[in-house]
Amino acid sequence: MSSVKIELRKDQIEKIHEICKSFNYEGGELINVLHKCQHEFGYLPAEIQEVVAEQLKLSVAKVYGVVTFYSFFSMIPKGKFPISICTGTACYVRGAENVLAEFKKQLKIEVGETSPDGKFSLSCLRCVGACGLAPVVLVGEKTFGRVAPDGVKAILAEFEQ
Amino acid sequence: MDQIKLTIDGKAVEVPKGTTIYKAAKSLGIDIPILCYMDLKGLNIENKPGGCRICVVEVEGRRNLASSCSTDVSEGMVVKTSTIRVLNARRTVMELILSDHPKDCLTCAKSGKCDLQDMAIKLGIRNIPGQEFAEMSTYRLDTSPSIIRDMDKCIMCRRCETMCNDFQTVGALSAVNRGFMSVVAPAFEMNLEHSPCTYCGQCVAVCPTGALTEVDHTRNVIAALSDPTKTVIVQTAPAVRAALGEEFGLEPGTLVTGKMVTALRTLGFDYVFDTDFAADLTIMEEGSELLGRLGKFIAGDKDVKLPILTSCCPAWVNFFEHNFPDMKDIPSTARSPQQMFGSIAKTYFADKIGVKREDLIVVSIMPCLAKKYECQRDEFSVDGNPDVDFSISTRELGFLIKQANIQFNGLPDEDFDKPMGESTGAAVIFGTTGGVIEAAARTAYELHTGNTLTNVDFKELRGLEGIRHATIDFGGFPLKIGIAHGLGNARKLLEDIKAGRSEFHAIEIMACPGGCIGGGGQPLHHGDSTILKARAKAIYAEDESKTLRKSHENPYIIKLYEEFLGKPLSEKAHHLLHTHYFDKSKNTFSI
Numbered sequence: 001m002s003s004v005k006i007e008l009r010k011d012q013i014e015k016i017h018e019i020c021k022s023f024n025y026e027g028g029e030l031i032n033v034l035h036k037c038q039h040e041f042g043y044l045p046a047e048i049q050e051v052v053a054e055q056l057k058l059s060v061a062k063v064y065g066v067v068t069f070y071s072f073f074s075m076i077p078k079g080k081f082p083i084s085i086c087t088g089t090a091c092y093v094r095g096a097e098n099v100l101a102e103f104k105k106q107l108k109i110e111v112g113e114t115s116p117d118g119k120f121s122l123s124c125l126r127c128v129g130a131c132g133l134a135p136v137v138l139v140g141e142k143t144f145g146r147v148a149p150d151g152v153k154a155i156l157a158e159f160e161q
Numbered sequence: 162m163d164q165i166k167l168t169i170d171g172k173a174v175e176v177p178k179g180t181t182i183y184k185a186a187k188s189l190g191i192d193i194p195i196l197c198y199m200d201l202k203g204l205n206i207e208n209k210p211g212g213c214r215i216c217v218v219e220v221e222g223r224r225n226l227a228s229s230c231s232t233d234v235s236e237g238m239v240v241k242t243s244t245i246r247v248l249n250a251r252r253t254v255m256e257l258i259l260s261d262h263p264k265d266c267l268t269c270a271k272s273g274k275c276d277l278q279d280m281a282i283k284l285g286i287r288n289i290p291g292q293e294f295a296e297m298s299t300y301r302l303d304t305s306p307s308i309i310r311d312m313d314k315c316i317m318c319r320r321c322e323t324m325c326n327d328f329q330t331v332g333a334l335s336a337v338n339r340g341f342m343s344v345v346a347p348a349f350e351m352n353l354e355h356s357p358c359t360y361c362g363q364c365v366a367v368c369p370t371g372a373l374t375e376v377d378h379t380r381n382v383i384a385a386l387s388d389p390t391k392t393v394i395v396q397t398a399p400a401v402r403a404a405l406g407e408e409f410g411l412e413p414g415t416l417v418t419g420k421m422v423t424a425l426r427t428l429g430f431d432y433v434f435d436t437d438f439a440a441d442l443t444i445m446e447e448g449s450e451l452l453g454r455l456g457k458f459i460a461g462d463k464d465v466k467l468p469i470l471t472s473c474c475p476a477w478v479n480f481f482e483h484n485f486p487d488m489k490d491i492p493s494t495a496r497s498p499q500q501m502f503g504s505i506a507k508t509y510f511a512d513k514i515g516v517k518r519e520d521l522i523v524v525s526i527m528p529c530l531a532k533k534y535e536c537q538r539d540e541f542s543v544d545g546n547p548d549v550d551f552s553i554s555t556r557e558l559g560f561l562i563k564q565a566n567i568q569f570n571g572l573p574d575e576d577f578d579k580p581m582g583e584s585t586g587a588a589v590i591f592g593t594t595g596g597v598i599e600a601a602a603r604t605a606y607e608l609h610t611g612n613t614l615t616n617v618d619f620k621e622l623r624g625l626e627g628i629r630h631a632t633i634d635f636g637g638f639p640l641k642i643g644i645a646h647g648l649g650n651a652r653k654l655l656e657d658i659k660a661g662r663s664e665f666h667a668i669e670i671m672a673c674p675g676g677c678i679g680g681g682g683q684p685l686h687h688g689d690s691t692i693l694k695a696r697a698k699a700i701y702a703e704d705e706s707k708t709l710r711k712s713h714e715n716p717y718i719i720k721l722y723e724e725f726l727g728k729p730l731s732e733k734a735h736h737l738l739h740t741h742y743f744d745k746s747k748n749t750f751s752i
Contacts, residue, residue: 046349053348059332060348061356068337 008047015040016048020055027056030066034073043077071112079114079121081159084138088127091135095148099135100124102149106156119159167238181209182229182240183216193218193242194251196258196280197318198230199367203625203690204647204674208323208367213316214254215280218242226250255284260295261341262370263313269371274685276369277316298341305353306534307360307376312344315372321345321364329648329672331480333358345372357483361476361648361672362530362681367688375530375682378551379561385522385550386429392514393522394432395425396502396581399440399592400528400677401555403699407684407692408559409569414695416703419574424562425526426575435577436525437584439502440591440600442721443473444712446738447495448604449729451667455609458666459638466491468643468658468665471597473497475535476672476681478742480648485655486744494739498591499525499532500541502581503548504737509725510581518546525552528592528680531672540740554682580717586617586703586710593697594646594676595622595629598669602633602642603711610636617710625675625690625697628654630663643668646676 008016019036023029033052038044044067053060067073085091085100100111103122107115114121130136133145137155144155163178169186176185186193197213199206211231218229221239226247229240241247259281266272289295300312317336322345325334333356337346347356365373385393406415425433450469457465470492472478478497481488496504503523511521525532529552535541536549553561562569577583587603590596599622606614621631622642627650633640643665645651651670657663673679675693678700679686686692709715726734 049348059326059335059357061332061335061337061346062326064348064350065335065337069339 006045006047008051012041013051016051017055020052025056027058030056030058030063031070034063034067038073043074045075045077074112076112076114076121077118080119081140082121082123082138084123084125086126086128086134086136086138087124088131090127090131094134096135098149099137099147099152102152103137106152120156165234165236165238167234167236167240169240170242176234178233180234182218182220182227182232182234182238185234186218186229186240186242191242193229194280194283195230196276196316196369197320199318199320199323199688201367201688203693204328204688206323206328206688208318208320210319213258213318215251217247217250217254219244219247252284252286255280255286256289258316259286259289260292261297262316263297269314270374270377271314271368271371275371296341300344303352304376305358305360306537307530308353308358308362308365309374309376310346310353311372311374312346313372314370315345316370317343317345318369319345320367320369321373324363324367325358327649328674329359329361329363330652331357331359331361331648334364359476359479359483359648359672360531360534360681361480363673364681365530366681366683366685375554375557376533377557378533378553379557379564381551382524382553382561385524391520391522392431392516393429393524394434394506394510394581395430395524395526396434396436396439396499396506397421397425397526398436398499398528398532398677399589399596399700399703400680400683400696401526401558402703403592403678403696404528404683405555405558408556408562411570412695413686413692414699416699417569418703419576420569420572421558422577423572423575424567424569427567427572428561428565430524432578432581433575434502434506434581435584435588436498436502436527437588437591438581438715438717439498439505440473440588441584441712441715441718442501442505442738443495443498443591443597444587444600444604445718445722445729446501446734447471447493448601448608448712450493450495451601451605452609453730455605455635455638455640455666468641468668469493471601471669472740473591473597474531474671474677475499475529476531477648477651477670479531479534479745480651480672481655482743482745484652484746486746488655488659489742489744492742494741496541496738496740497532497535498588499527499535499549499552500740501738503536503541505721505725506581507543507546507548508737509721513580518543522551523549525549526555526558527552528555528677528683529673530554530681532682555680556682556684559684580720583715583717584707585712585715586705586707587712588715589703589707590700592677592700593623594671595624595644595669596676596700597671598622598642598644598667600712601667602640604713606633606635607711607713609638612636614711623697623701625693630665640667641665645669646671646679647674648672 049063053063087096137144137147164175166175193216196215199208209231211228216229217226219241220227303310322334325331334345402418406417422433454465472492506523507518532552536552541548587600599619603617629644631642645654678696679693
């Protein structure tokens with residue numbers, strides 16, 4: 001999994017320390033600590049994992065192992081407009097896969113990646129509870145229903161400006 | 162303790178609560194096949210991820226099969242270990258593992274010593290259904306100075322991870338990614354070279370397949386031996402002679418010093434020398450350093466760096482450079498015997514025989530994989546020419562001897578060449594935990610007190626316990642000694658010192674279980690402590706058989722100082738025999 005090289009600011013490091021402290025520096029709380037960190041920073045770059053490992057007295061390899069095991073965790077910053085395509089049962093049978101393929105084609109990125117300009121990122125999720133609108137696509141906070149592959153361009157255009 | 166009664170294959174058995182089905186069956190003499198499971202009893206290390214599913218058994222009343230290595234027994238349990246259902250499941254599991262494993266067994270470094278190959282033979286696998294369309298996972302090859310990671314051959318048994326994390330506390334390796342993509346890798350899937358790996362090689366020693374192997378330098382050695390313009394000399398570490406015989410079917414603990422010398426001479430080495438010579442030299446330098454620091458301490462100098470830590474073990478040096486950089490001025494600055502040998506060979510000895518430095522090739526036979534890295538360190542070369550050209554392991558020497566069709570067991574005993582083949586008993590015991598500090602004590606005691614030691618055996622320093630303490634009467638001064646083997650134990654000892662929980666004057670640390678006799682380059686001992694004990698016994702037997710048992714009595718060492726070095730810690734000795742350490746904590750994960 002590739003990552004972007006960043007340098008953490010002092011206050012960011014302190015924030016991670018605070019999160020680790022709130023879980024009593026327990027190695028067994030690693031997943032919860034990572035959850036909180038991802039919530040705080042949006043993603044889990046290598047630099048954050050190093051601080052977490054040091055605080056919880058775990059090896060960085062172990063932390064990285066957990067980050068790469070759970071698909072929820074990401075080492076890539078989300079785009080300004082994160083695109084989530086529902087691939088739950090209802091959306092799937094109504095052609096979500098073709099919609100996903102079109103997003104990949106238009107953005108030239110894979111699921112879990114972010115476009116080079118940092119604008120869009122692509123992910124899949126399972127059921128948003130709006131099966132009547134299947135297939136459903138979320139862009140940021142906005143929901144799109146009954147999306148067909150030929151409607152993808154128009155959705156992206158809405159966020160391009 | 163609560164006892165549990167159960168039946169396995171129709172036989173009743175009673176075992177303590179918490180026992181696994183696998184162990185309960187074993188107590189009945191039933192050997193359930195295992196693959197990922199590893200039990201290093203002597204080291205108290207058990208790896209039971211229950212991942213491979215080869216050890217599955219049928220448990221009455223349970224819907225699915227249970228992995229016997231990771232399922233505890235329960236009262237009244239009825240277990241069947243070899244039903245048709247179990248045998249079919251084992252076969253299917255094996256076929257699935259093999260469907261994602263390379264089939265180049267004939268040329269694999271692990272061929273003949275591979276647990277996976279053995280299991281395929283045991284289960285009578287003759288074809289792999291679906292092989293034509295089965296996808297193979299593949300991963301880049303990672304070659305470090307000591308260890309090769311070929312993850313295509315990894316079966317995710319996680320044994321290496323257990324050794325690296327639980328036993329050594331190095332934390333270089335972890336299972337990463339999931340499912341088909343999972344591999345064992347350093348953080349951020351960097352290469353080993355950019356991880357905190359110490360090259361101790363304990364992962365290689367437990368790997369069931371060819372996924373983790375040593376970098377093989379035997380071809381380079383053969384090339385050097387067949388080059389008529391080169392003078393090729395060899396040094397052998399003390400632990401090698403106590404284990405090499407096992408590669409030829411001899412009992413563990415068989416000393417093969419004389420046969421090894423003959424074999425090396427037959428292979429074509431121009432001079433067969435002994436690392437033990439340099440071990441005696443190490444004691445002269447390190448012992449003098451200890452006495453210097455101790456003298457200052459006794460005189461009331463509060464800033465003196467104590468305890469002094471030994472520096473012979475290259476994996477240990479890597480470990481403190483990565484993990485304890487704030488303590489990097491505490492270890493002895495003495496180079497390891499391998500490097501002292503190389504340095505003296507390419508100056509003093511090269512001059513003596515009139516050979517130019519670049520025409521002298523120094524090969525070392527080591528029980529160790531970290532030695533491969535050590536001899537490639539920049540600080541141990543002169544104008545790009547390394548002091549030690551190639552370091553090969555005990556196992557690699559075994560291969561070389563077999564390839565040359567030398568009938569090892571029938572060889573006569575020969576002696577090492579002079580001058581760098583002469584050594585004392587003190588040098589021999591470097592090969593086992595506690596040996597370096599005992600050797601140092603023998604010399605330092607006599608130099609410090611001016612008295613002759615009547616009994617040179619410091620039995621209180623011996624043994625296989627992970628951390629040992631002893632106090633030696635140093636002419637009225639109680640010298641407190643600490644000993645640790647295994648890097649996890651070393652970490653504990655260092656953290657105790659840092660926290661002020663214990664106080665020592667001198668500490669010996671070896672990275673591998675049992676010291677060098679359990680090194681990552683030795684014949685595989687599978688954690689059997691009786692093998693380690695037998696090797697240690699052989700080492701002490703060689704020590705006892707020597708007339709000279711104190712390093713400072715080695716006549717060739719005395720001569721070396723007279724003719725060349727002056728005295729211990731002289732400027733020349735500093736230049737050729739000492740080193741300095743680096744803070745490697747920061748550059749580990751820089752990406």
